[in-house]
Amino acid sequence: MSFRNTAEAVGAWVEGWAVSRGAAEPAPCAWGFTIDVGLPRHVMRHVLTTVDEATVRKITEDATAPGVWLKAFVPPETLTPWLASGWSVSGGPSFLMSAPLGASHAEVPDGYRLRTWSRAGVTRALVRTADGAFAARGQIAVTGSTAVVDQVETDPAHRRRGLGRLVMAALAGAAAGQGAVDGVLGSTLEGRALYERVGWRVLAPLTSVVRAPDPAG
Template identity: 50%
Template sequence: MQGGIVVEERLSGWVKQWVDGWVVSRGAAEPVGEAWGWSVAVGVSKEVARHVVPVPVEADVRRLAATAPPATWLKLFAPDEVVRPWVGDEWEMDVAGFLMTLPLGPSPAGPPPAGYSVTCWSRGGVIKALVRAGDGRLAARGQMGLAGRTAVADQIETAPDQRRRGLGALVMRTLQNAAWEAGARDGVLVGTPDGRALYEALGWTLRAPMASLARRAD
């Protein structure tokens, strides 16, 4: 039992790091602590708020699902098939996620491929990286929210016609190095199945699956 408690505490710690950096990245409100996790006011039409539950308990999830208003999201750190039966039909499953971590260190990204350029800047605690093709079009991008020693990677994307050219890795290395130079030492992210292979190749460690559900807006 003691081992299980330690594992849950470590998972909750990683999830809290992710929440703290994510709210900086997205400009959301400060997380509000709850017995089951954290509630965050997001304030956009498709996501008014989100409830983040690091160790989902069926009774808690059922209560949240029954009382949450439309355009609320649930982020539950458990497999989809475990938590889906706990919510009603008004909840839609989003793409599954994976919580991952990385000890940050100096890791210069190196030059971009021929014909591409990289711009990296920081504002308001958010580091952004933009890769552009020779004609100026967006090729890849991403950002990290800084929260103390933690940097949370967010909104990492590569244009469909620019994939398999190493641009996603270029964005991540650029962000990781900039975050380390800014004082961050712990990297945390929630990646999609499509991004998991990239992050693992860059040394990120998988910590837990995450189910993402949204209550349909009226």
């Protein structure tokens, strides 16, 4: 299959992200989804499948506790004017991306070791140096025919050595082996270049905003 529209891809991303992070089951609502995450700085998140000024204003005015996040698939300049006081954009430009999944292979560079393992619906890939130091990682959550790539990271000292490509190949192959045919992920601007090199394409811009603590108390 392939995603028929952005809303379908968003739904797959929300479901897989919740599995990947061990969050609560996403609760659907008229404008998208709400997910209880349960972390001190990320208590919950709202993911909007449709975005308009009235909806954004209501959500951000009603949510006054710190650690509430909102994700919307529009550029920051569209979302920012609609935010209530206390909310701000977090991070730089981001993107929702997708790709077909299939058997994939990448050579492990000399001096590195790759290990993968699966637990509770999530497959993790870890790359370490020969002496055991961390070099790169990533994980993928399979939910039926779709899978969500998450938390891909390469240590700065080990970049430009093909480790990101290696991790992506390991994750894609593992997910395809479990029956997933389409992948989706949320990418930073820096990560986008890697993902595009291995066949992923941008579906929509992605903006993250967060409710900060009240400076008055």
